[in-house]
Amino acid sequence: AGVIAEEMGCEVRKAYDVGVAGIHRLFPVIDEMQGCHAFVVAAGREGTLPSVVAGLVDRPVIGVPVSTGYGYMGAGQAxxxxxxxxxSVLTVVNIDAGFVAGASAAMIANLAVKS
Known part of the structure; x- marks a missing residue:
């Protein structure tokens, strides 16, 4: 997602390991990224993180389910x-579709900059 957004002329900020299992790690990242025009949030297992982020920010959030996990529907379906x-208001792309999410976020950001 980040690579395509950068190729489309966007500044990309990244954060890792800020999932809901350690939700205290999420809040400083949200504060740092408040100026962003769109968020791409990837999550495996139960896929909760994008919904949580969408509830905390006032910008478009694109959820990317990833094919990590185990057990019932563990390949991203869950x-x-x-x-x-x-x-919460959340746009969702297909499993492992980071490219599509990055391109969508870049289009949103580029439109926001033009207006």
């Missing part, structure tokens, strides 16, 4: 199903 049923 994360996809969870994201598709989010109560």
């Amino acid at each position: 994360a996809l199903a969870s994201m598709l049923q989010s109560c």
Whole structure:
């Protein structure tokens, strides 16, 4: 996601290991990224992180379910199903579709800069 967004002329900020299992790590990252035009949030397992981020920010959030996990529907299907049923406003791409998410976020950011 980051590579394509950079290729499309966007500044990209990244954060890793800020999942809901250690939610205290998420809040400083959200504060640092408040000026961003869009967020791409990847999550495996139960896919909760994009919904949480979407509830905390006032910008578009694109959820990317990833094919990590184990057990029932562990190849990304559980994360996809969870994201598709989010109560917060969340756009969702297909499993492992980081390229699509990055291009979408870049289009949003580039439109925001033009206006």
